[in-house]
Amino acid sequence: MLHQETTPPGLPAHDALIETATAEANAPFATQASATPPVATGRVAPPRYAEDQHRMPYAEAIARFGDSAPLSLMVPGHGNDPEAGGEHIARLFGGRVAQLDVPLLLEGIDAGEDSPLVQSQRLAADAWGAKRSWFLTNGASQANRTAAIAVRGLGERILIQRAMHSSLTDGVLLSGLVPSFVAPSVDSRHGIAHGLTPEALDAALTREARAGRAVSSVYVVSPSYFGSVADVAGLAEVSHRHGAAIIVDNAWGAHFGFHPELPESPARLGADLVVSSTHKLAGSLTQSAMLHLGHGPFADRLEPLVARAFSMTSSTSMSGVLMGSLDAARHAIATGEGRIGRAVRAAGEIRGRLALDPRFSDIGDGFSAFPDIAETDPLRIPIDVSRLRRSGHWVRAALKERHGVYLEMSTATSAVAVIGAIREVDVDRFMAALDEVAREAERLGVEAVHEFPELPEPGELRMLPRDAYFSASEVVPAEQAVGRISADTLAAYPPGIPNMLPGEEVTADTVEFLRAVAASPTGYVRGAVDAEVSGIRVVV
DSSP: OOOOOOOOOOOOOOOHHHHHHHHHHTOOOOOOOOOOOOOOSSOOOOOOOSSOTTOOHHHHHHHHHHHTOOOOOSSSTTTTOTTTTOHHHHHHHOHHHHHHOOOSOOBTTTBSTTOHHHHHHHHHHHHHTOSEEEEESSHHHHHHHHHHHHHGGGOSEEEEETTOOHHHHHHHHHHTOEEEEEOOOEETTTTEEOOOOHHHHHHHHHHHHHTTOOOSEEEEEOSOTTOEEOOHHHHHHHHHHTTOEEEEEOGGGTTTTSSTTSOOOGGGGTOSEEEEOHHHHSOOOTTOEEEEEOSSTTHHHHHHHHHHHHHHHSOTTOOHHHHHHHHHHHHHHHSOHHHHHHHHHHHHHHHHHHHTOTTOEEGGGGGGGOTTOOEEOTTEEEEEOGGGTSOHHHHHHHHHHHHOOOOSEEOSSEEEEEOOTTOOOOHHHHHHHHHHHHHHHHHHOOOOOOOOOOOOOOOOBOSOHHHHHHSOEEEEEHHHHTTSBBOSOEEEETTOOEEEOTTBBOOHHHHHHHHHHHHSTTOEEETOSSTTOOEEEEEO
C-alpha cells in the first residue's frame, strides 16, 4: 500500500521553503465530492518506503550553510550575501536564493561518499521505486541525452517510439546510436500522438530481429502530452523478452506512484531507465529533473554506464537551488498523499462540470477507443473546444490575455489544463473564465479551420543520423530537397511527431505535409530553417 501521511518529527526551521514544504505535504485530507477520472484496475501498489521520507538532507544542508553567515571568498560571485554582493539577486528573488546558491564540492553538503546530496538521491530512488536516482539541473532533456549515451554501452541499435522529444534525437546524434522506429497511435481529429501496445512493440522488435538488426534498447513515451498512459509493465516484459533494455520517457508523469488514483511509477513496473521531469507536475523548480535506474535485468550493466554518461552531460556548476528544490519536492510529494488527493478531486470537479456543459467535452472520455491507452493521468485535462467554433489556440490565448489563466498547450480543437500534484486550484475561477471565453466565442462566430494532409510515412534512413548531422550541408528550396538526405530534424505540430530526421530521405509527401502545417494559423514546424518551410537543409 501507499506510504501513509503521519506527523513528521521535528525538523529544524531553517527557512520558509522547508517549513512550507513540510506543512503543505502533511495538510489534513480534505473531503469534497467530485467526479473521478478513469483509473485502470489491477495496478501494482508500491510498497511502503524503506527510507524516512520526511527527511530532506540536501535541502537542510544548504539551509544550514545559508544560516551560518559565511564569509564566502569563492564562487558564486555574489558571495551568498544578499546584503553585500547579492543585492541584485535579493531585489528580484528575495534574500534566501543568494544564501542557498551553494557551489559544488563542499563538505557537509555534496562532497563525500555519504554526503547529504547522496542521501537525498537515495531517498528519491526509494520514493520512485528505483535502484538509483540522479538529480539533474538541465531538465529531462539532460536525462534523455544521458540515457541515450548510456544505452550505447549495451549495443548500437535502439528502437524508438516515433513521438520522442528532440533531446532524445540529440542523444542519438551524440552517442552514434543506430535508430529504427515504431509509430504510436494517433488521434487524427485532435492531433494527438498516444503510445504503443505491447503487441505493436513485439511486432517491431521481431521485424528488426528478422532483418538482422536486433536492438539492444527501446525507447517509449508514457504518458503523452494529453495524459494517455501506456501499459508500461507489458512493454517492459516484451523488451526484456527480446533482450533489450527499455527507457521510459515519463517526463510528464513524475507524480506517478504517489496516490492510489494515479498510475504507477514506471520504475516499479519494470522500466530500466525512467526520464522524470520533476518540475512539471511534482513541484520542483523549472529545469530540475531526475533520471531513475530501475531494478531490472540490466541494472548492474547500466549503473556505471549512466554514471559515466551523467559526468558528460552535467555541469560542474550544478545549481544548489535547483537540487534543493528536487529534495523539497520529493519530500512534499512522498509525504503528501492527502494533498495529492485534493488535486485529483479538483481535476475531477473540473471534469464533472465540463460533462454538464454541452459546449465542451473531455477528450479523455474517448481514450478507450485506443488499445495502447491503459490508464489516464487524472491531473491532465484535455478539453475539446471544437463546439465553440474557435480553435484551441484562440481559447488558450483568450484565457491568458483576458483572464490571466494559463493553460499548458492547445491544438486546433483542444486546450489542455495541467494541475500539479501538490497544487491547490481555484476551480471556480477557471470555470468562470472558461465560460466567459465561450460566450465571447459565440459572439464572434466561426473561425476558419485549416485541414491538414494525412500524416506521411517517414523517408528511408539512408545515412546514420550522426553522419548526416555532421556532414557538409546546404539549404535548398523545399521542392528541390525531395530525394535528398535531410541534415535536420523537423517535427510538425500537431501532432508533434518527428517527420524528418538527419539521415532520412526527404519525400514529396513529407514536404507537402510540413508546408501545409506551416501555412496553417494553428500549426508550426519545429526545427525548420524558416517558418514557412520554404527551404530544407540537406546533405551535400
